[in-house]
Amino acid sequence: MTDNTIYDLEIHKEYRRRDLHSVFKGQMQGGISTPAKYDVVLLFSSNKSSNIYSFEDGWNPETGLYYYVGEGQVGDMTFQGGNKAIRDHLIDNKHLLLFKYVRQGIVKYLGEFVCLNHHCILLPDRDNNERNAIVFELVPKSDFDYETSEDVDEIYSSENYELSLEQLRLKAMNRGDSASTPLERKQVYYKRCNIIKQYALRRANGVCEGCGLSAPFYTDKGNPFLEVHHIDRIADGGPDEIDAVVALCPNCHRKVHYGQDGPQFNEFLRQKIKSIENTLS
Ligand SMILES: [Zn+2]
Ligand SMILES: [Zn+2]
The missing domain is CATH 2.30.280.20 (PUA domain-like)
Known part of the structure; x- marks a missing residue:
């Protein structure tokens, strides 16, 4: 999507x-x-x-x-x-x-x-x-849009599972080792994107960051189901920044893409995530 x-x-x-x-x-x-x-x-x-x-x-x-x-x-x-x-x-x-x-x-x-x-x-x-x-x-x-939902369990069970939210946040903010070849750069970048995706889900903690309701269901493995949406266009930084992603329930996610007031909702999310991130920093 x-x-x-x-x-x-x-x-x-x-x-x-x-x-x-x-x-x-x-x-x-x-x-x-x-x-x-x-x-x-x-x-x-x-x-x-x-x-x-x-x-x-x-x-x-x-x-x-x-x-x-x-x-x-x-x-x-x-x-x-x-x-x-x-x-x-x-x-x-x-x-x-x-x-x-x-x-x-x-x-x-x-x-x-x-x-x-x-x-x-x-x-x-x-x-x-x-x-x-x-x-x-x-x-x-589209690789940054994090709109696939099939891998929620994979995200929850990944290598960063043991980290606290704060540790995960620091990891997600770290631009990391400078890679020297194009291939390394790509790998580092996608790895970071994945960490940021994990971070958004952990930050949401099972509650939609759009409407504030609990995730609509739990996955097979017992993880709350939310999707990660990329808030388009931020003034500074790239698409791989922690305040550029938001964890949403499927309804809110559809709304931001297909709703009549989708752009306004996206703007609302941008401000909301910004203020959440301010309190965490
Ligand atoms: Zn929602
Ligand atoms: Zn989206």
Whole structure:
């Protein structure tokens, strides 16, 4: 139950790039478009006109990350313009929307992504001189939404089971060891996400953080059933922050996604979690 309907875009649907720009505006050429009036950064993958240099954007089979090469035709790539927009999108509160060219002028929407990090590789530039190219490491935003419910028992019985709420909180806040390879970075990140998910359930302690009612039922193993929702867009920090998640009963969770007043409810949750976290800190 992830929200794939941002600006009514449908995942895997094909769009004419021109039509996207008639809505969002922004640069109509090149791989990275930064519309001024919308909180989005549009990424166009494998655009033949801007990405002719032997490296293909796409899923890396070893790391499971989506690699996206930054912009800059000559010389080392730098963190300006579109490259800066990708790197800073969480701080800037921008949604990264990824499209892939399927043919001339036509792109397929791959969904909203989060930029975890980047690394550099040597690639020839337009003049065929070797230079540093920035490769952004992207993961689907839906991976952070924690909206699957099947693993409640797994979360409760995980390695952090013995920790007190306070200990778990410290662990969830710890950004951890700096990983040196893209794969390590991904592993560290997902591990953290899992800890944060556990933390939200433990913080809720069997009571929905939305409506304040007890979890509607207990699982086979006797754990109160709640779902973890990711509160979209926070001013500082990424999607992996302890105040970006909330444990909800299924009703509240449906409400925040599908309710008429879903956005207001989400805002209410953001404030509520913020004040809960203030009392815990
Ligand atoms: Zn509820
Ligand atoms: Zn949710």
